[in-house]
Amino acid sequence: MIEAHALTKRYGERAAVTDLSFTVRPGAVTGFLGPNGAGKSTTMRMILGLDAPTSGHVTVNGKPYAEHAAPLHEVGAMLEARAIHTGRSAYDHLLALAATTGIPRRRVDEVIDLVGLREVARKRVGGFSLGMGQRLGIASALLGDPATLVLDEPVNGLDPEGILWIRTLLKGLAAEGRTVLLSSHLMSEMALTAEHLIVIGRGRLIADTSVAEFVDGAAGNSVRVRTDQAEPLRKLLAGRDTTVASVQRDVLEVTGISSDRIGRIAAEAGISLAELTPQQASLEEAFMELTRDAVEYQAPARAREEQPA
16 A cells, blocks of 8 residues: 655755645555646655655555565566666566565566566567567566556557556456556556546646546536437526537537436426437546646647647
8 A cells, every 4th residue: 555645845946746645555556647747757756765755755555665674575666667777688687686685586587477578588678679678667566576566657668469468467466455556648548457546737636536436527428319309308408507519410419417317307398319328528538627727738729629539
């Protein structure tokens, strides 16, 4: 478990993180989201003892990271997959980590097989592709068989097979009761992998909730209604908190009211419905809506409008 209490980190006059508190619990993959410059990297570095908080504190499994006698057995981390001596082989890199932390040699072979690097294990890391480097970074994080994982952009550079592999791996580790904190800009993948979300912006907490609740709360949620009595139904549904738009003839898009309520209103008025389909916003749409005021750079309105759907 990771517990952050009122974390604040300042660099001179600039606050990277301000009064940030959250808990990452075992048994689920927790997504850590935020726009560029939100303070995600700084927060992860404070979790791992690489940066000291200006105030507040953070513990991993009940202790600050630096106080664990065998930290690699407690926390496996990947913040920068390519931060590895390029002249070493993958095997030698992992063996050096194991030798300095009391991890047996057999574990090196186990993680090499686990991440699919057996065929290139004796080759120099400098010649690795981006995806191979990511696999080696994940192998390093898993070396101590830790109870907690902190991973920054683990699917970066992986092919579709590799993305499916890491998704399955992380969900399996969480199912074993481990704590998994995953940071990524790939919203589509986060939607498939994470169960819980911690969202920050400008160094402050924006949301700490399940993925389902986060998406359900998005303003983009609507209901598609198809009926040959669209105009009478529109008049019945229109209200202060409800928006009704005509998508095409006999089709309405309704926001601000549930599909169940629409169905009841139509039934009471004797209006038959050919379709009543909730249209849920995607995780990406929900994220963009919630963090709109927390981004460092806003694209010009025209550029946003011209982006393909």
